[in-house]
Amino acid sequence: xxxxxxxxxxxxxxxxxxxxxxxxxxxxxxxxxxxxxxxxxxxxxxxxxxxxxxxxxxxxxxxxxxxxxxxxxxxxxxxxxxxxxxxxxxxxxxxxxxxxxxxxxxxxxxxxxxxxxxxxxxxxxxxxxxxxxxxxxxxxxxxxxxxxxxxxxxxxxxxxxxxxxxxxxx
Numbered sequence: 001x002x003x004x005x006x007x008x009x010x011x012x013x014x015x016x017x018x019x020x021x022x023x024x025x026x027x028x029x030x031x032x033x034x035x036x037x038x039x040x041x042x043x044x045x046x047x048x049x050x051x052x053x054x055x056x057x058x059x060x061x062x063x064x065x066x067x068x069x070x071x072x073x074x075x076x077x078x079x080x081x082x083x084x085x086x087x088x089x090x091x092x093x094x095x096x097x098x099x100x101x102x103x104x105x106x107x108x109x110x111x112x113x114x115x116x117x118x119x120x121x122x123x124x125x126x127x128x129x130x131x132x133x134x135x136x137x138x139x140x141x142x143x144x145x146x147x148x149x150x151x152x153x154x155x156x157x158x159x160x161x162x163x164x165x166x167x168x169x170x
Contacts, residue, residue, distance in 0.1 A: 056090070064076065064078070064090070064092070067092075067164060068092040068093070070166070071170060072166045072167050072168065072170045073092075073093070073164060073165070073166045074093050074095050074150070074165045074166055074167055075091060075092050075093020075094070075095045075096045075164075075165050076091065076092050076093065076096075076162065076163065076164045076165070077090070077091045077096050077101065077104060077105060077108070077161075077162070077163045078090040078091070078160060078161075078162055079105045079108060079109060079160065079161040079162075079163065080159065080160060080161075081109065081112075081156070081157075081158070081159055081160060081161055085106065085109075086105045086106060086108070086109040086161070087105070088101055088102070088105050089160070093165070095165060096165075104163070104165075105163075108152070108154055108161055108163045109161060111143070111145070111154065112140060112143070112154060112156045112161060115140050115143065116139065116140050116156075119138045119139070119140065120137065120138070123137065123138055139156075140156050141155075141156070142154070142155050143155075143156075146168065149167070150165055150166065150167060150168070151165075151166055151167075151168045152164070152165050153166075
């Protein structure tokens with residue numbers, strides 16, 4: 001017997017941006033927006049949002065909700081990729097609360113940048129084509145790091161990083 005998806009809209013294989021562009025004046029956002037930040041808390045999933053006034057796309061909202069509802073997921077973080085320091089746009093799970101969340105965000109950003117720098121170094125030294133910065137520079141699309149206790153999956157984008165921490169034993 002085959003299982004069928006109940007989702008009438010199959011997931012798209014095209015890469016989309018994590019944050020949607022602001023819509024017209026009619027907005028159906030369920031959060032209160034101020035000029036500096038938006039904060040939403042969902043006690044059932046321990047979801048917290050901290051961001052500028054840019055709304056999230058409905059597809060992203062649905063994906064993040066699906067992620068946080070999975071029983072093995074301990075939490076997720078949506079992080080900005082900035083030149084100075086990464087900042088958490090949105091997170092779920094107590095593991096990413098407060099200072100520990102900031103440390104995770106900084107470490108995830110450093111991991112992605114380190115791996116990207118390594119790819120550029122190898123690309124420049126392999127003699128198979130143009131060096132870094134020219135032509136087809138290789139880039140990190142998805143990373144999965146597994147330890148004895150946890151697994152962290154990182155999906156980098158040009159402006160954002162999505163990191164999901166889960167317990168592979170559950």
